Amino acid sequence: MKPTSPAGKRTGTYLRLCGAAAAALLLATGTAPAASAAPAPRPSVREAYVSLRGADAPGPAAEDRIRVLKAGSPRARQVLVLEPGQFAAAGSLAPVARQLAARLPDTEVWAVDRREQNLADLDGFRLPPDRAAEHYLGGHYRSRSPQSAPYVGEWGLAVELADLRRVVLAARDGGRRQVVLGGHSWGGTIALAYAGWDFDGRPGHRDLSGLLLIDAGVHDAFAGEGITYRLTAEQADARRARIEGGEVFDEALNMGRTETYAILMQLAGGYATAAPDRPSELAAHLPAWLRPPAGTGVTNAGLVEWLYATHPMVPDISVNPDFTPPAALARALAAPEPALYQWYWPSRLTLDLEAADAFADTDVARRLGLRLRHTREIDVPLYSFQTGLTHGTVNASARWLVGQSRITSATYAENEAMTHLDPLFASPGRNAFVDTAVPFLAGLGRR
Template sequence: MLGLAAAVGAAAATPALLSAGAAEAAHRPVREQYGSVGGGQHPVHVLRVGAPAARQVLVLVAGQFGAAGSLRVLARELAGRLPGTQVWAVDRRETNLADLSELRGGDPDRAADRYLNGRYRSVRPASAPYVAEWGLATALCDLRRVVRAAGTGGRRVVLGGHSWGATTALAYAAWDFAGQPGHRHLAGLVLIDGGVHDAFAGEGDVYRVTPEQARAGLADIAAGAVFDPSLTLGRTETYAILQVLAGRYALAAPDAPSTLAERLPVPLRPPGPVSNTGLLRSEYVDAPLVPDLSVNPAYTSIETVAGTLAVVRPGAFEWYWPQRLTLDLSAADPFARTATTELLGLRLWHPTTIDVPLYSFQSGLTHGTANAAARWVVAHSRIPSASYDGDEAMTHLDALWAGRNPMLDTLVPFLRRLEH
């Protein structure tokens, strides 16, 4: 087995040639490169996977707290099977806030000592008040830069996302950019276990943000509630840091007793002693913090979980998720122009004119509501054709990390048709 530094380096090399892993692409190398799109004070970074000369680009956006690294396994599989399509996984601007200085090395003990003892730059609302403005409008402005870059030279651009990344993709398609709908320069849409109009109702998440609630949310943000506290375990960034450390320990010494387990916050702490691999199994299989953050070992191996978590550039999780983005995406769920969207300045003005093919896949997380919501979007737009698929045994993360991924059986043909 590779040592930790070699294993992480092989996964994160920029650029790199890596095996796609799929049976039909076992001998086809997949190129990877991670870099910024545009400059400025808050650059957006993209993980490009596949042939730069491909005539089609699939731009993928991760979901809440997800970062570009969470899309790497899926991107490799798709690029390996579709030589005519390059996959771009987007890192939102807030990923630049993370202090990765000690995590760039290969020693998990040294990194744990630094980060678990708080010896890193922690971004607090007082030091980053500008994040209060990083809502959906900012995210879509950044995404437009990515879409335009992907479309240079006349390349077709397909836009997709996972979870709230799928919501973001639909919002982009419906958004008014200075009088021009976002969908005008897209060739297709890919929704992976997410969307709008009650896509998440099956897991109990129904969004009905009233103008009064929106005003209260804006007031809270203005008062200092800049970062979404949903995964806060001590500090906003604690969860993401712990996942990197857990992944690195599991790569370095999978069967060794976990020294990290006893240092975890109570919600993540296993009931008894575990190995480094056992700690990840506890977190992602036996007792996940939330249903969204779990895997079914019949689809996704713990080794894949470890390898995905251990890389930090790009990483699997964001350290800091803007509360304004949570408010805006919640308010965008009806996928229509409402009093709330007008109050928040959300330019969702063109949902009924979307006219590109759509693909939707759902796992067992939403119990059917993700595809039902996608069908609603199709019925209330000009979308000419749509493909729907799902697997109730899969988890939300399996759709991205599965070694045996049934989604590819339908997503690959959908993208192949768009190539031509």
């Protein structure tokens, strides 16, 4: 069916994929496009992990760097720039970037590692798992405290978007290539903020040919999960005062140290990849509420399955084995660089993204210095994919965005059986996001 609007000017495509295999892709005509079929095996795509100069920002000049994982041909006419979600780094997007690039030879996919990842000490993950565990669990790595990096308290949305603009302009290559900007979860929120941002008088959406949201959005996109943001000026001021007082890192995943969770997950992936059938020694190092019960004899591979499939910590951090084999997730977790997790997430970025959820130039947004002045002017095609995490509010928020902007073409896709992480790690031929994003991206390339 097609979405409607009071103005009657908007067109859209609605794609719904149902069942564990996500085999039934129906358009309004009732026919399934070729893109929904399971793809044939593809050759590996070209990859490069490169460093770009970031914007000038508080802190040492050496940390004014962002890195990008590039998948696909550098001669492609279109670049899809993807932002990872909260606490996630470019490695979380690597598997899906490869899938998209393999099926879209004229699209190169760039996964962004934000400047925060400069703070992580990842060198030890190049060691075999046992030695890596000794290195990290023994505390032989560089840990960053709020006292050692107080400037992170100023790394909010303005800094993130200034960095992202460097990436987008590099991808545009002087206007010789068109850029689609997107992201997963809060990475999609960052992408939308870019589109509505004022860059010294130039709206961000003018740099773009499309927007792509992977279980992401604004304006109560996560309400179906029970998450809404109603930030008042008083709350924003109080939280900014705490950040200025030293609470520079978001501690939502803190397990003794800010970075401990990310380290444990990367070690779990390394063990499961190198010795999947060996009894897990790492399980004993997990917090008691997270580890498998004593005596279960869990293997290294079984630990990853326990953490992400059978007993996930929260629904956001889980996979459905019908789509994502735990072994595939383990390989992504194990990558030394780019890593799957970001060690340090700025509290100021959390604050700013909560304020940006209204997606308007509100009093709170202005109070925080957010330049969301062009949200109603966005006029590029939109793609939105939702999983079962939010029970429909992701695509509802995308429709809201279409209704309050100048977007005239929108594609909405969903698979309620998929988890929040499945679009990033699901196997080729079982990834409903890839199957529906490919025709959207291919269509933009023909514009």
